[in-house]
Structures are given as C-alpha cells and as structure tokens.
Amino acid sequence: MSTGRFVRAYGNCYAFVLPFFVLFGIFGVYPMFYSLYLSFVNWTPKKMTFIGLGNFQKLIADPVFWTSIKNTLYLLVINVPLMTLLAVIFAYMFNDSYIKGRRAYQLIYLLPYVTSTVAISIVFRILFDDANGWINVFLNRVGLPSVKWLRSEGVAMWTYNILIIWQWTGYNMLILLGGLQSIDNTLYEAAYIDGSTRSKNMLYITIPHLMPVIWFCLIMSTIGTFNSFVPSKVLFSPAGGPGYATYTITFYQYLQTFQNFRLGSGAAIAFSILIFVAVLSIPQVVRAIKDR
Amino acid sequence: MKRILAVSLALMLVLSVFAVSGMAEGKQKVVVWTWYSEQLGPSICKAFEEKFPQYEVEAVNIPSAELEQKLLAAIAAGSGLPDASSLQGDSIQKFIAYGGLMDLTDKITPMVPDYPPYKIANDTGSDGKIYGVPIDCGPCALYYQTEIAAECGIDPAVDFATWDAWLASGEKYKAKGYALARMTEVGDSGALGMWTQQQSQSLFDEEGNPTLNTPEFIKSATLLKKLWDSGTTGDWAEWTPQYNDAVVGKKVGTLYGAAWYMNVFIHSFDDARNWAIVPLPAFEGSDVRTSNLGGSEMIIPEGAENPEGGWEFIKFYVGSTESANDRLNALGEFPAYRPLYKLPEVESKTAKYFGDQKVFAFFNDLLPSVPSYRTPAPFLAIRDNLLAPELPKLMSGELTPEAWAANCQTLAEAIVKDF
Numbered sequence: 001m002s003t004g005r006f007v008r009a010y011g012n013c014y015a016f017v018l019p020f021f022v023l024f025g026i027f028g029v030y031p032m033f034y035s036l037y038l039s040f041v042n043w044t045p046k047k048m049t050f051i052g053l054g055n056f057q058k059l060i061a062d063p064v065f066w067t068s069i070k071n072t073l074y075l076l077v078i079n080v081p082l083m084t085l086l087a088v089i090f091a092y093m094f095n096d097s098y099i100k101g102r103r104a105y106q107l108i109y110l111l112p113y114v115t116s117t118v119a120i121s122i123v124f125r126i127l128f129d130d131a132n133g134w135i136n137v138f139l140n141r142v143g144l145p146s147v148k149w150l151r152s153e154g155v156a157m158w159t160y161n162i163l164i165i166w167q168w169t170g171y172n173m174l175i176l177l178g179g180l181q182s183i184d185n186t187l188y189e190a191a192y193i194d195g196s197t198r199s200k201n202m203l204y205i206t207i208p209h210l211m212p213v214i215w216f217c218l219i220m221s222t223i224g225t226f227n228s229f230v231p232s233k234v235l236f237s238p239a240g241g242p243g244y245a246t247y248t249i250t251f252y253q254y255l256q257t258f259q260n261f262r263l264g265s266g267a268a269i270a271f272s273i274l275i276f277v278a279v280l281s282i283p284q285v286v287r288a289i290k291d292r
Numbered sequence: 293m294k295r296i297l298a299v300s301l302a303l304m305l306v307l308s309v310f311a312v313s314g315m316a317e318g319k320q321k322v323v324v325w326t327w328y329s330e331q332l333g334p335s336i337c338k339a340f341e342e343k344f345p346q347y348e349v350e351a352v353n354i355p356s357a358e359l360e361q362k363l364l365a366a367i368a369a370g371s372g373l374p375d376a377s378s379l380q381g382d383s384i385q386k387f388i389a390y391g392g393l394m395d396l397t398d399k400i401t402p403m404v405p406d407y408p409p410y411k412i413a414n415d416t417g418s419d420g421k422i423y424g425v426p427i428d429c430g431p432c433a434l435y436y437q438t439e440i441a442a443e444c445g446i447d448p449a450v451d452f453a454t455w456d457a458w459l460a461s462g463e464k465y466k467a468k469g470y471a472l473a474r475m476t477e478v479g480d481s482g483a484l485g486m487w488t489q490q491q492s493q494s495l496f497d498e499e500g501n502p503t504l505n506t507p508e509f510i511k512s513a514t515l516l517k518k519l520w521d522s523g524t525t526g527d528w529a530e531w532t533p534q535y536n537d538a539v540v541g542k543k544v545g546t547l548y549g550a551a552w553y554m555n556v557f558i559h560s561f562d563d564a565r566n567w568a569i570v571p572l573p574a575f576e577g578s579d580v581r582t583s584n585l586g587g588s589e590m591i592i593p594e595g596a597e598n599p600e601g602g603w604e605f606i607k608f609y610v611g612s613t614e615s616a617n618d619r620l621n622a623l624g625e626f627p628a629y630r631p632l633y634k635l636p637e638v639e640s641k642t643a644k645y646f647g648d649q650k651v652f653a654f655f656n657d658l659l660p661s662v663p664s665y666r667t668p669a670p671f672l673a674i675r676d677n678l679l680a681p682e683l684p685k686l687m688s689g690e691l692t693p694e695a696w697a698a699n700c701q702t703l704a705e706a707i708v709k710d711f
Contacts, residue, residue: 045368046391058710064677131527131534151478153684237529238680242478247681258361260673261386262710263368 038267045261055268065269067244068252069276072226074157075164075248076280080221083165084214087172092206094173095180106177109170117167121234124163125150150236156245163231168224172217179213180206215288219281226277229254249273319348322601325363325377328427329353332609335618340608347601356380356588363593367392373593375602381414381587382667382675384424388417389669389711394592395421399603403611410664411628415589418500418668424589426628427610428619430550431658432486432583434458434573435557438566438647440545444468448570455487455515458546458573462524465545471526473546474535475519479683481675482585483548485665487512490583491575494666495674495704502674502704505697511575513686513693520687531556540564548572550585551655555624558645568647569654582658584665587628626655670711674704 001009039056042049059065090109094102112120127134128149136146149159187205196204207214232251233239240247240255249269257266326332329351337349352374354362360383366372367387379387387393400422404412407426415424434452441448444464451461462472488495493508503509519525526544528535538544539561547553557567571581590606592599609615613635616627620638632638633656642648679700686696 044390045364061706126533129532129534148477151476238478238481238676240677241681241684243684244681255673255677258364259677260670260711261364261390265710 035267035270038264039271041264043263043267045263051264055264056272058265059268059272064244064247064252065249065272068247068249069272071157071245071247072228072249072276075161075228076222076225079161079164079168080218080225082161083169083221084172084217086165086169087176087217088210088214090169090173091176091180092202095177106174109173111170112167113171113174115167117230118234120163120167121231124159124231125235128159151242153243153245156236156242160231160235160246163235164225164228168221172221175217175220176210176213179210183209212288215284219284219288222280222284223277226250226273249276318346320346320598320601322347322349322376322598322605323374324349324351324602324605325354325359325374326351327354327356327359328378335622336609336615339614339618340605343608344604347604349605363387367593367595370595373596375596375598376590376592376605378427379424379589379591381411381426381429381589382672384415384589384591385417385667385671386669387591388423392594393423394594394596394599395423396425396592396603397422400425403607406611406630407628408630408659408662410584410662411587411589413664414587414667424591425606425610427588427590428552428625429628429659429662430552430584430586430626431655431662432490432548432550432572432585433569433655433658434546434548434571435553435567435569436546437542437544437564438568440465440468440470440542444470444545446545448568452546452570452573455573455575459515459518459522459524462519462522466524470542471538471544472522472524473519473526473548474528474530474538474544475516475525476527476529477520477684477687478529479516479520479680479687480530481679481683484509484512484516484679484683485675486548486583486585487515487575489663489665490572490580491578492580492663494664495671496666496668496708498666500666500668500670500708502670502701502708504674504679504701504704510693510697513697516683517686517689517693536560550587551626552586552624554626554643554646554651558624558643565645566647567645568649569651571658580661580663582662584662620652626652630656630659670704670708673707673711678703678707 040050040052040054042051042054093099094106094109096102099105128136130136130146130148130151133149135149139146147155149155183206187209188201191201191205227250228248229250232246232248233254236242236246240251250273253266253269253273256262256269324332324337330353332349332351337351340349341347356378359378360380363374363377363379364387366374367390384393403425404422408429408431411426411429412422415426416422436446436448436452440446444461444467446452446461446464451457451464458472465472485495488509491508491511493503493506495502495504495509497503526535526538528538528544539547539557540563542564554569557564572583574581590610592602592606596602610627610629613629613632616629616632617635617638619625619627620632633652639653639656640650641652643651682696682700682703685691685699686693691699
C-alpha cells in the first residue's frame with residue numbers, strides 16, 4: 001500500500017489517537033526520561049553537575065533510605081493481601097442478590113476511595129489520637145488500656161495500615177464486583193445441576209475466573225502502596241514519625257526533593273521506586289497474562 | 293445565525309483583551325507571594341497602592357511550605373517568579389546557598405539598624421551579602437498562668453530564675469494536680485534548638501559543619517530528657533485540641549514560647565486569661581534569658597520582572613512604622629521593625645489577656661540579647677529530618693544525652709557532606 005493510500009485509509013484513525021500520544025509524550029514520557037537524567041546529576045536550583053551514579057551510591061549508603069524501603073515493604077506485605085482478601089469477600093457478598101440494600105453498601109464501601117486522603121488522614125488523627133481519640137475512648141469503655149496509635153514506633157505502622165486498608169478496600173471491591181458480574185451465570189447453573197455446592201462453585205468457578213481481576217487488584221495495590229505519601233505527612237506528627245516509623249519511600253523522596261532541595265537525589269529515589277515496583281509487579285503481570 | 297454568533301464571539305474576545313489591558317493600564321503590577329495575604333489584602337496592599345499609585349499589588353496566598361516548593365520550581369525554571377515573596381526565616385539560607393535570591397545589601401544597608409542584629413545575620417549569606425528583610429521575629433519568653441502559680445505557691449522571680457529551678461517547681465505544680473508544661477515521648481526538636489541558641493550556640497559552626505556534640509547541645513538534650521522524666525508534664529502535642537483544652541481548662545502552668553505565641557493565645561484561647569510573661573529561665577552560668585523561635589523574611593528572587601516594584605513594596609510592608617503598627621494591631625504579630633516600639637502608643641500598649649502587661653515593650657527589651665543562630669542550607673534537614681526522628685531514642689532512655697548527641701553528630705556529618 002502506498003503512503004498516500006495508507007494515509008487516506010487510516011489517517012483519520014491515527015488522527016484520533018494522536019492527541020493522547022502527544023500529551024502522553026509531553027507529560028509522561030519526557031518527564032520520565034528527564035528525571036532519569038536528573039538522577040545522574042547534582043542539581044540545585046541554579047546549578048547542575050553531572051556525577052554519574054553518585055546519587056545512587058549515596059542512596060545505597062543512606063540508612064534512612066533503607067528504613068523507608070523496609071517500611072514500604074512492611075506496608076505492602078500486610079495491606080496488599082489483606083485488602084485484596086477483604087475486597088474479594090465483600091465483592092462476593094454484595095454480588096449476592098439476597099442481600100438487601102446491597103447497592104447502598106457498595107456505595108458506602110466505595111466512599112473512602114473517593115474521599116481526599118488528606119481529609120481522611122485528618123479524621124484519623126482525631127479518631128486515633130493517643131490521649132482523647134474516639135478509638136481509645138472506646139477501648140477504655142470496654143476495659144482495655146489506651147494504645148499510642150500515633151506516637152508509638154511499634155504501633156504507628158498498624159495505624160497506617162488500617163487507614164490504607166479502609167480507604168482502598170472499597171475500590172478493589174468495585175473492580176472485583178465487576179469481575180464477578182462478568183462470569184457467565186450458565187456455569188453456575190450447570191454446576192448446580194451437576195450437584196455442586198456453593199463452596200465448590202466458589203473454588204472451581206468463581207476464583208479461577210476472577211484471577212485476572214485479582215491480579216490486576218494486586219498490581220494496582222502494590223503501585224498504590226509504593227506511592228503512599230499523604231498519611232506519613234499528615235497523620236503523624238512529627239511528619240513521618242514517631243522516629244522514622246512511618247517514613248515511606250515516597251515520603252523520603254518528598255523530603256529530599258522539596259525540603260532538602262536535593263533534586264538529583266530525589267530523582268534517584270524516584271527511579272529506585274520504579275525499579276522496586278517493576279521487580280514486584282513483573283511476576284504479577286506475567287501471572288495475570290498467563291491466567292487470561 | 294452563524295454570522296451573529298461569530299460576530300458576538302469576536303466582540304467578546306476583543307472586549308476581554310481590552311478588559312485585561314485596561315485593568316493594568318498605566319500601572320505596574322507587583323506580584324507578591326505570601327501566606328499573609330489575608331492581612332496584606334485589605335490593609336497593607338491598599339495603603340501601598342494609595343501611597344504609590346503607579347503600582348498595583350497582586351498578593352497571591354500560598355501556604356508557607358507550598359510557597360517554598362513553588363519558589364524553588366520557579367527559580368529552577370527561571371520564569372513565573374514573583375516580584376517579592378515571604379520566606380520562613382529558617383529556610384532563607386537554603387535559598388541563599390543555592391542561588392536565586394537578589395542581593396539586597398545596597399538597598400537594605402541604611403535600614404540595618406532598624407532590625408535586630410540576629411535577624412540581619414540570619415538574612416546574610418556566607419559572602420557577607422544581605423538577601424532578605426525581616427518581617428517578624430520570635431524572641432522567646434516563659435508564659436505562665438498567674439492563678440495556678442499563686443495556688444501552687446510559685447514565686448516567678450525564684451522558681452523561673454533558672455531551668456533547674458523551673459524543673460524543680462514542677463513538683464509544686466504536680467502536688468496541686470497541674471502540669472508544669474507539655475511534652476510527649478517524641479520530644480521537641482524546636483525546644484532543643486531554642487535552648488541551644490539561648491546558650492549562644494548553633495547546630496552548626498561558621499563553616500557550616502554540624503556541632504551537635506557541644507556541651508551546650510548536650511545540656512539542651514539533658515534538659516529535655518529531665519523534663520520528660522520528671523513526670524510533671526502533660527502528655528499533649530503542641531497546638532492539638534487536647535493541648536488547647538489543657539490551656540483553656542487551666543491544666544498547664546507554664547509554656548516556653550515566642551512572642552508570636554501571644555497572637556495564638558489571644559485568638560485561640562479566648563477564655564484562658566490571667567497569663568503573664570517573664571524572661572526564659574537561665575542556664576547555670578549564663579545570664580541570657582531569651583532565644584528565638586520562628587520569624588519570616590521578605591526576599592526578591594533573581595529574574596523577577598519588577599524588582600523595583602518588589603523592593604518598594606517590601607520597604608513599605610516591613611520597613612515602615614505605619615505598616616508595622618497595622619500588622620501588630622491587626623494580628624498581634626511581632627514585627628521585626630524596631631522603630632515601631634519607639635512609638636509611644638506601642639511602647640505603652642498593654643494586653644488585658646496578660647494582666648495589662650506591656651507585652652510589646654517587654655519583648656522589644658529582650659531583642660538585643662537574642663543570640664545569633666546559624667541556619668545554613670542543611671539546617672532543616674538536620675532539625676526536622678534528623679533530630680526529630682532520632683529524638684525517641686533520647687526520650688526512651690535508649691541512649692544517654694551524650695551518646696545521643698554523638699550519634700546525631702555522626703549522622704549529621706554524613707548529611708551535611710551531601711549538601
């Protein structure tokens with residue numbers, strides 16, 4: 001096919017998708033490569049010096065960087081499986097037409113996801129306040145001692161996990177609900193005729209058909225957890241505290257870039273995040289593709 | 293129909309162009325970035341525009357932390373810069389070190405005697421040039437609740453003379469069911485800095501090297517630890533609802549803080565009157581009874597479109613008694629412009645909240661004795677991102693003050709090396 005013919009035949013198709021690629025190039029690809037370049041320079045607002053792998057070498061020697069990686073992985077290991085499991089359970093429950101008012105429940109469970117994380121963090125700060133927070137007041141009422149939710153190094157990360165799980169379970173539930181509703185009902189009918197039980201249906205029909213969606217939720221939750229920043233900044237005082245307990249990798253990147261003005265170092269952290277997310281996501285993506 | 297629509301749209305376009313150009317016709321725009329715009333808008337900008345009709349001020353309200361980021365981005369990009377901007381006093385050295393602020397030395401030199409020396413030192417770079425003009429400052433003192441003090445048999449002249457005496461008075465407060473002060477197990481890195489400055493020390497030496505293993509810093513860490521261990525404190529984080537309740541509900545006897553705390557008191561704790569202010573207790577062997585917490589500066593970024601307009605605005609805003617008095621009255625702010633305090637109405641001004649004490653004259657008298665304090669580029673990285681997260685190790689007793697200071701020094705050296 002000649003170029004002229006090709007343009008006449010498919011030109012309008014390319015024209016329609018062109019704006020996306022132009023915008024993605026400007027706001028997605030260019031900044032990504034530029035920040036990769038920045039990770040190799042020592043950049044203060046007025047001066048840029050090429051230092052090769054210097055920023056990465058400093059990161060490797062930086063104990064706070066490893067603490068923030070450890071905290072982020074801790075968040076990841078706890079909340080991603082737990083959140084996905086809860087989302088599967090809720091989605092399964094709310095997919096059942098026997099549950100009255102399930103639409104209302106779906107909406108209620110989704111509300112935290114559409115609420116600003118800053119607002120949620122502020123509300124959590126009031127709820128989990130060490131002295132007079134509602135949670136501790138409740139614990140005291142039932143005869144249990146107060147817990148230092150925000151100021152104990154051992155407990156702060158649990159508070160963080162509670163917030164993340166509470167906020168994101170509804171989103172995963174919605175995605176999984178969509179997956180559940182796309183499973184062909186005739187499969188269940190056939191299984192029912194063959195004498196299958198509800199639990200066997202779940203095990204042999206629902207879960208296998210839902211696996212691609214579950215993998216999608218796991219990938220999105222992994223990425224979301226790696227990007228988690230706001231609770232570290234807003235929920236805890238001092239920010240990221242107590243100690244370094246709630247320093248996440250994105251929070252540390254923010255500190256280095258915007259508070260300490262170590263722009264090259266911030267870019268190096270950003271690329272470390274990319275590497276970690278890629279390493280953790282590749283097996284999930286491969287598995288998701290295989291399950292299709 | 294189409295033609296009418298096209299003509300209407302064209303007309304609207306032309307009118308909008310005229311409307312925009314007409315607004316600024318014959319006037320130079322002065323763009324000011326500040327978190328004080330609420331106060332600037334109605335009073336100071338209007339007064340400035342009346343006095344200098346050639347200028348039109350656009351005060352852009354940006355929260356302080358966000359302002360730093362925006363300014364950083366604008367300096368790096370070299371465009372979108374304001375003609376003048378506020379900056380936190382603790383941050384200005386960071387901007388000076390990295391470049392991007394206009395040298396104001398020639399302009400400000402005639403005004404230097406009008407500001408506290410330590411504030412001018414704070415705005416001076418290692419090259420000896422001055423890059424900022426102080427807006428307000430935070431000379432420190434001890435606030436105490438007079439009714440509680442009387443009930444507990446506190447004699448301010450004796451019990452608040454030294455930090456050791458103040459700590460000991462905690463038992464008197466405790467005996468009557470009150471807290472001496474507030475403190476939590478995460479410590480208070482701001483207090484550490486304040487106490488270190490009171491002892492005429494900084495967290496850095498003249499070359500910008502960290503000095504966290506000095507006897508003065510260890511003394512500050514020891515005081516913090518002793519205060520926490522004394523069991524005479526209330527477990528409230530600063531400016532939380534619980535802390536506010538403690539102040540209003542008369543549960544806490546004293547608090548150390550800056551002059552601008554007056555503003556917070558008056559506007560936040562309307563019911564909690566009967567407070568008084570005395571100089572900070574002294575450290576043994578020293579007669580310095582004050583320090584500094586907070587304060588802000590005005591700067592002009594290099595590459596500003598209208599630096600002359602920016603400077604005129606700064607001079608009016610922070611270099612005139614007219615504006616300084618306005619700020620003092622409107623917000624209870626403590627302006628750094630010292631000629632203000634020579635005005636008879638300010639010198640004799642009392643605050644009912646503080647038992648008709650002449651609070652402005654009181655703090656003005658403290659100003660000359662506030663020791664200078666170095667806040668080089670890594671200052672916030674050390675205070676907020678090192679000392680604050682490391683403090684639990686001191687507070688929990690995991691490390692002694694000496695060992696903790698030595699550990700912080702090692703970590704700080706690694707951070708500073710990277711700057």
